[in-house]
Amino acid sequence: MTDITHGRNARTADTGPAAPNAYVEAGKEAVYTAVLVFLLGFLMVGYQTQVLQGEQMSYVTRYSDVIWAMLLIPAGRFLLTLTRFDRTLPAVVLGGLGFVYLFGAGVIGVLELPIYGSLLVPVDTLQPHILPFEQPMVNVIFGLGALFVFASAARTRRRKTTGGQSIDIREAAEARQAKVARNLSSVLGPILIIAALVIPLTPWGDRKLVDSLVLVMTYVMLGWGLNIVVGLAGLLDLGYVAFYAVGAYTYAKLSTTLGFNFWESLPLAGAMAATFGLALGFPVLRLRGDYLAIVTLGFGEIIRIILINWQAFTGGPNGIGNIAKIDFFGIPFERNPAEGTTAFHTLFGLEFSTAHRVVFLYYVIIGLALITNFVTIRLRKMPIGRAWEALREDETACRALGINPTNTKLTAFAIGAMFAGFAGSFFATRQGFVSPESFTFIESAVILAIVVLGGMGSQVGVALAAILLIGLPEVLRELSLYRMLVFGGVMVLIMLLRPKGLLSYRVPTIQLHKGKPKTMAPPIVGAVK
Amino acid sequence: MDWFPYFLQQLINGLTLGSIYGLIAIGYTMVYGIIGMVNFAHGDVYMIGAFQAMIVLLLCGTLGITWIPLQLLIMLVVAIVLTAAYGWTVERIAYRPLRGAPRLAPLISAIGMSIVLQNYVQLLQGPRPKPVEPLIRGGVEIMSRADGSFVVQLGYLQMIIIVLTIVLMIGFALLISRTTLGRAQRACEQDMKMASLLGVNVDRTISLTFVMGAALAAVAGMMVTLYWGNNDFYMGFIAGIKAFTAAVLGGIGSLPGAMLGGILIGLIEALWSAYFSAEYKDVAAFGVLILVLIFRPTGLLGRPEVEKV
Numbered sequence: 076m077t078d079i080t081h082g083r084n085a086r087t088a089d090t091g092p093a094a095p096n097a098y099v100e101a102g103k104e105a106v107y108t109a110v111l112v113f114l115l116g117f118l119m120v121g122y123q124t125q126v127l128q129g130e131q132m133s134y135v136t137r138y139s140d141v142i143w144a145m146l147l148i149p150a151g152r153f154l155l156t157l158t159r160f161d162r163t164l165p166a167v168v169l170g171g172l173g174f175v176y177l178f179g180a181g182v183i184g185v186l187e188l189p190i191y192g193s194l195l196v197p198v199d200t201l202q203p204h205i206l207p208f209e210q211p212m213v214n215v216i217f218g219l220g221a222l223f224v225f226a227s228a229a230r231t232r233r234r235k236t237t238g239g240q241s242i243d244i245r246e247a248a249e250a251r252q253a254k255v256a257r258n259l260s261s262v263l264g265p266i267l268i269i270a271a272l273v274i275p276l277t278p279w280g281d282r283k284l285v286d287s288l289v290l291v292m293t294y295v296m297l298g299w300g301l302n303i304v305v306g307l308a309g310l311l312d313l314g315y316v317a318f319y320a321v322g323a324y325t326y327a328k329l330s331t332t333l334g335f336n337f338w339e340s341l342p343l344a345g346a347m348a349a350t351f352g353l354a355l356g357f358p359v360l361r362l363r364g365d366y367l368a369i370v371t372l373g374f375g376e377i378i379r380i381i382l383i384n385w386q387a388f389t390g391g392p393n394g395i396g397n398i399a400k401i402d403f404f405g406i407p408f409e410r411n412p413a414e415g416t417t418a419f420h421t422l423f424g425l426e427f428s429t430a431h432r433v434v435f436l437y438y439v440i441i442g443l444a445l446i447t448n449f450v451t452i453r454l455r456k457m458p459i460g461r462a463w464e465a466l467r468e469d470e471t472a473c474r475a476l477g478i479n480p481t482n483t484k485l486t487a488f489a490i491g492a493m494f495a496g497f498a499g500s501f502f503a504t505r506q507g508f509v510s511p512e513s514f515t516f517i518e519s520a521v522i523l524a525i526v527v528l529g530g531m532g533s534q535v536g537v538a539l540a541a542i543l544l545i546g547l548p549e550v551l552r553e554l555s556l557y558r559m560l561v562f563g564g565v566m567v568l569i570m571l572l573r574p575k576g577l578l579s580y581r582v583p584t585i586q587l588h589k590g591k592p593k594t595m596a597p598p599i600v601g602a603v604k
Numbered sequence: 605m606d607w608f609p610y611f612l613q614q615l616i617n618g619l620t621l622g623s624i625y626g627l628i629a630i631g632y633t634m635v636y637g638i639i640g641m642v643n644f645a646h647g648d649v650y651m652i653g654a655f656q657a658m659i660v661l662l663l664c665g666t667l668g669i670t671w672i673p674l675q676l677l678i679m680l681v682v683a684i685v686l687t688a689a690y691g692w693t694v695e696r697i698a699y700r701p702l703r704g705a706p707r708l709a710p711l712i713s714a715i716g717m718s719i720v721l722q723n724y725v726q727l728l729q730g731p732r733p734k735p736v737e738p739l740i741r742g743g744v745e746i747m748s749r750a751d752g753s754f755v756v757q758l759g760y761l762q763m764i765i766i767v768l769t770i771v772l773m774i775g776f777a778l779l780i781s782r783t784t785l786g787r788a789q790r791a792c793e794q795d796m797k798m799a800s801l802l803g804v805n806v807d808r809t810i811s812l813t814f815v816m817g818a819a820l821a822a823v824a825g826m827m828v829t830l831y832w833g834n835n836d837f838y839m840g841f842i843a844g845i846k847a848f849t850a851a852v853l854g855g856i857g858s859l860p861g862a863m864l865g866g867i868l869i870g871l872i873e874a875l876w877s878a879y880f881s882a883e884y885k886d887v888a889a890f891g892v893l894i895l896v897l898i899f900r901p902t903g904l905l906g907r908p909e910v911e912k913v
Contacts, residue, residue, distance in 0.1 A: 111689060115689050118655075118686055119652065119655065124658065124662065124730070126734060132734060132735070133662075245869075252808035305708075311711075357912075358894060359894075359897075366897055366901060368642070369849070372845065373845075377890050380887050384884060516841070524712050524715065556723075556726075557723075559722075562716065562719060563721075565696050567713050570702060570709050570710075570716065571713070574706060
């Protein structure tokens, strides 16, 4: 049974009678991988289809890219397999070199430094390139792959000195990580808040940055709102963006038809979204888990389709424009305000600048987000919050203990939806324009990803995940085409590396027998204490 | 009987559409049955199948293969094999390492994978929709109105789609009920740990489930390429959601249910577009789903879930 002696116990396999040769095994893996890469890439990478004039199709071949991929990916697999057999040196050396070369050269290309051209010559497919791929970003991505090989080999090397991991050690490590996460959260929270508050005042806080931060904060708020539904009450909601849309359209309609300003319509938008939350919540109460997810997804799509098709009310695919911009509690941010009003800049004796509005928007969204956070934290300590968490852990037990699941679920849906409504209303006043395009399923997926990546229920984690997932594409804006690819890749990668989320320490808010849940193991002993 | 020809035409169209949804839905239902996760990337695997079928068709033109049955056969085989490779890879990279992780982790990973696949295709093949010239034209006239104002036609392509779907379904039912692989799959579905103790290679069985799902999705993608011939990188999303709706409607985990659900969704969509409004056809499909889930949460053919406390 040599099958069992695989992986971490490979050293015994080496000395065993039927020890597989590491290089032979790795070679086999590499060949399999090469075949797989060929299957994956032959058509999709090898031929690029093009639509010519007159709707005719033709294609261009890209064989060299396929061949390079068939060389590099199996090479990585080969090195990783060697690592599994504790031959880490080649992976460390080659992975490191590959990373430096591919990543470095790729970055030079991305930055459009002139040297890149000389690295590429000759570009002719028949002659070997000095760099594998013509597209700089592809080189960067492969460079990151090399870094992965390097990192896992280096980690194995380090672990070799400490010996294998038994279950006890792993559990201890997990407990340690949870403790670190807890400490980190308590330190990081105030730091993040203070940083967020002072950034517009610092020299780096130019308009562009603040504008991006407004977007990030909107998602932080949405994440915290959804956290109530998913993180606390454990109801998987894939249609959260519908409530965001309801809030945005409520404000858009109130502003364009009845002339409401932002502050007047904010509570109405929240109430409207909460009503929709109840309307969705009511029929789906009996559903659990994935069924709930798919119904909420369907609900989100229904709202979007109605927004597209109800031309008379929602303006159809063109949306609603000319929505009133935000004002400073009644004082407009305009260079030439209407007769009889004073503009913000004259009132405060400042020179007119469009940045005033952006900075004000930024503080408004921070205020809204912090309210969301505060309410969530307080609610957690109230009976309803306790009931949410109990419901998340075990619905049947909740029923037995007399918690009314109907009311509990409905309040979670309604309160979560209300915050999305606030955020939507904010979105509408920031953009001055709403259309169904802003409320697609992918938005719901992104918000859910923020909650889950953050570690469900962790407020700081959600903020961090929002900064990572929304800020990253903003930073990568230059690489426009690749940014969503990287975005999806990061989502997968974080899940693979930290399946419980970035900062996860899911402890129930209250616990019997404080501090030592382990002593609960024999329940009778715990009860006597 | 003046209404009947029009109605019959809609039935035929709905059945064709439903066959395509049904084939995709099987991929969802099998994966859900065996590892209990919603494979969000499945719609995109179908999209990749459609693109590969399209490229094969284009290459056939270059290579001078013009005999249509041969073209179809090559498209079918190549698309199935290459798309199955994608199904396998997606499972290996994004789901296998997450076995035993919290329930939401594979779901997020799947959504990420779906984004990756869409953008991968967009980068490689460009964002514009690709028009494919119809390969098979014509059909059989079944009947017409008395005054000849409306002719009901069953297209040759529609026949091929429906017949191929039936053949695949029968083959599949045999595969699940008669072969060792099918038995292993059913065992894993019931109890993965027990199955592995009894010598079933669980990882391999799950991989093969993904491969089979992807192969059927490739067939659906090929058919849609021939039927509508307008492929773009985003086509997998809405088709995927509808197919998943079909799987839930039929009772998730049940193969005949997936096919039944697919055909029902196809029929609802065709009839709704014909008699009410084409714009709200998706609303109809989702509305039916919500109604079914409220009144019969396990779907039409699903087994009731027994809850263990």
